[in-house]
Amino acid sequence: MTDYQKVIDRIYHTVGPMWPQAKPADYIPALAQADPSSYGIAINTLGGDTFSVGDSHVPFSIQSISKVFTFAMVARHLGDRIWESVGREPSGNPFNSLVQLEYEHGRPRNPFINAGALVVTDRLIDLYPRPKEAILDFVRSLSGNPDIYFDTAIARSERATANRNMALAYLMKSFGNIHNDVETLIDVYCSQCAISMSCVDLARSFLFLANRGVNPLAPGGPERILTPSQAKRLGAVMLTCGFYDESGDFAFRVGLPGKSGVGGGIAAYMPGNLAIAVWCPGLNSYGNSLLGIETLERFTTDIGNSIF
Ligand code: GLN
Numbered sequence: 001m002t003d004y005q006k007v008i009d010r011i012y013h014t015v016g017p018m019w020p021q022a023k024p025a026d027y028i029p030a031l032a033q034a035d036p037s038s039y040g041i042a043i044n045t046l047g048g049d050t051f052s053v054g055d056s057h058v059p060f061s062i063q064s065i066s067k068v069f070t071f072a073m074v075a076r077h078l079g080d081r082i083w084e085s086v087g088r089e090p091s092g093n094p095f096n097s098l099v100q101l102e103y104e105h106g107r108p109r110n111p112f113i114n115a116g117a118l119v120v121t122d123r124l125i126d127l128y129p130r131p132k133e134a135i136l137d138f139v140r141s142l143s144g145n146p147d148i149y150f151d152t153a154i155a156r157s158e159r160a161t162a163n164r165n166m167a168l169a170y171l172m173k174s175f176g177n178i179h180n181d182v183e184t185l186i187d188v189y190c191s192q193c194a195i196s197m198s199c200v201d202l203a204r205s206f207l208f209l210a211n212r213g214v215n216p217l218a219p220g221g222p223e224r225i226l227t228p229s230q231a232k233r234l235g236a237v238m239l240t241c242g243f244y245d246e247s248g249d250f251a252f253r254v255g256l257p258g259k260s261g262v263g264g265g266i267a268a269y270m271p272g273n274l275a276i277a278v279w280c281p282g283l284n285s286y287g288n289s290l291l292g293i294e295t296l297e298r299f300t301t302d303i304g305n306s307i308f
Contacts (some may be wrong), residue, residue, distance in 0.1 A: 002303050004274075005051045008041045011298045012053045015291070022282025022290040025262040030157035031061060034264065034281035041295060042199035044207050045274040046216060052200055059196035060279050061154050063261030064095065066135075066192040067117040068238065069205070073138055074123045075230050082123065085177055086116045088237050095244045095287055096164045098171065106175025110241040112259065115168045118178065121189045122169075125180045131188050139195060142205040142225075144217055148197055155194035162186050193261070199277040202267040206275035209235060209257070235271065239307075246286040246293075253297040255306025266292040271307060 016039050026032035040055035075082055091100060091109035101108065101115055108115035121131075128134040132150070140148050169182045178185065197205070208215040213231035215223045226234065238257035243250040250258065256276075258268030264281030266289055276299065280291035300306040 004043050007299065007302050008051060008053050011295055012041060015294060015298060019291050019294060022284065024264060024281035025283055028158045028161060030154045031263060036282045039280045039291060040199045041278050042203040043274055043276045044203040046211055055279065056199040059198050060265060061151060061263035062195050062197050062265055063193045063263040065259050065261040065265055065267050066195055067112050068259045069139055070120050070124050070135065070192055071111045071234060072226055074120050074127065076226055077127050078123065086111050086119050090241050090247055092245050098168060101171050106172040106177045110237055112241045114165055115172060118165065118169050118185060118189055119172065122178045122180050122185050125185065125188060132191050135192050139205060142208065142215055143197065143201040144204055145201050148195060148201060150191045151194045151196045155190045158190040158193060162190060165189065199279050202265065202277035203275045206267045206269045210269040210271055210273060210275050243288050244286055246288055250293060255300050255308045260288040262287050264289040264292065266296065268296060
């Protein structure tokens with residue numbers, strides 16, 4: 001049996017101190033205040049064990065990791081119909097790029113670049129009369145933590161600087177791929193990105209993906225969130241698109257489906273086995289946590305296991 005605690009302790013104590021500190025995101029002003037020395041790791045296994053080290057209980061801004069949750073909420077209602085409005089190919093472009101949208105007629109490449117996530121959130125607004133409350137309910141239930149909240153200062157800060165996301169939404173609306181008022185959409189999107197969760201919360205919330213779509217820890221007993229086929233598809237899109245134009249390199253180095261956010265978090269999972277979350281706010285040029293990727297690469301290397 002792998003001693004996961006030993007593995008993450010070793011990574012935390014050897015890699016953490018020697019790794020060069022990178023700069024947190026600052027295009028959303030409130031994110032720039034994150035302490036670049038924060039570092040946490042948490043694991044939840046399907047066998048019911050949890051392991052953690054460092055700042056693993058400290059809530060941080062999950063940003064684009066929220067795109068996995070909103071996608072799951074919409075996919076469970078729309079099924080395959082979601083793929084009419086959003087593709088499932090890597091974009092090869094930065095997460096907030098506008099260029100492909102014009103010549104691809106307002107249909108985003110995938111649900112994890114901002115354009116795709118905006119379409120998904122737009123559908124979520126169609127489906128749920130109180131979308132923000134529904135998103136919070138969903139992550140609270142997946143994580144088993146009723147205290148998860150929106151960090152309103154971060155949401156406000158992003159809302160005040162959301163020109164690019166507004167441009168993406170208006171461009172897609174001109175093609176008929178956004179149904180709702182753009183102001184409302186951006187408000188819900190900035191709130192979902194500003195959800196505060198810890199590594200422990202995130203690892204637990206990703207367990208349903210490791211478990212073929214069933215949340216094993218739901219309060220009333222195991223709860224199906226997605227069908228096995230939907231869970232497979234979501235995992236495939238995370239593997240190919242979860243790290244924007246660094247997705248190929250993440251698959252190469254780590255070998256797990258996962259999703260990053262510009263708050264410095266990464267959540268990933270090993271099907272049939274475990275979910276793992278890492279947080280360190282310093283980012284690389286792709287907007288992914290520098291130490292987070294290094295940690296996960298060492299993790300799968302040390303345990304000698306990945307999806308490959
Ligand atoms: N809220 C961020 C944005 O829209 C999310 C980006 C990210 O985490 N990659 O710019």
